[in-house]
Amino acid sequence: MGNELFRPIDPETAKAASDIAKLGSDVVGTGRALGAYSAGVVGNLPKNLVGMLDDWVVQKRRLSLLKYDEEFRARLRDRNIDPVEPSSTILIPLLEAAVDEDDEALRDLWTRLLANAYDPSRRDAVRGSLVAVLKRFDPFDAVVLQLLGEVSGEPSPNARDYVKGVTSRSEDEVMVSFANLVEFKCLSTPNTNEHHKPHMAPRGRLLLAAVRK
Structure with a gap:
């Protein structure tokens, strides 16, 4: 394994991570679901993965959430749609599945799914079973x-x-x-x-x- 995984967080990344932390309940929708989500997925890794690796993954996930938040809101603005927070039974599994994705093509699909989940005219098309399927895609x-x-x-x-x-x-x-x-x-x-x-x-x-x- 290369050493890049253990590099210290650079100042720009640290600032962005700090910004998303300050957003608190405003990061996704009204934030009711994100609070419960952050405690698990964005929280600590298993006890055998500690130190800088733990910090790196936490920061990376925070930055990922911030990027999703910006992108899905931009899509809804283009449609002139005010976002309406979906059920936590959809939102939490969706974020949990999407947060660690690095491939741009798959991230695009997750962003579309997130935007549609917040769109009152499309939300019924976003099923939990489809989230589970997309998570398995190469x-x-x-x-x-x-x-x-x-x-x-x-x-x-x-x-x-x-x-x-x-x-x-x-x-x-x-x-x-x-x-x-x-x-x-x-x-x-x-x-x-x-x-x-x-x-x-x-x-x-x-x-x-x-x-x-």
Whole structure:
């Protein structure tokens, strides 16, 4: 393991972390859910991970929450929507799943999901079960699902070759994501001999609706 994980927090990062701490109950919505959430996810790590590693993860999570807060509010401002805090049964698992994500494509989906959870006209599309599914995604799984969701009718010449052509990724990578998405019940392959031709499943359509821009 490299030493970068144990570097001291630089002044800019420390200031940002201090800023989010000062925000208190205003970081997400009215903050009722965040208080309970912070005590666990943003709190101490297990006792065998202490010292600077503990501090580093805590600060990183605080900065992550601040970034999510800024981004989802900006999206709602673009829609001229005043945020309405969702149920803590949705908000807390959503934040818990999203806070440690570093991949930009997946962070974008979490931000969309968070914005839609705060949007009164879209909140019903955000289900706890979809949060649990998205948490299991690899970054390329998200790319594949969105690509197939944009296609009207059957991809040509088939789903596998279509995704390969659009993304320039290998057949193995495409097929592994197909297998993942079938396991998550976002895609289906009714014919067991046609794993290269999966179809969008109801859960996949619901997830895409929940993260729409």
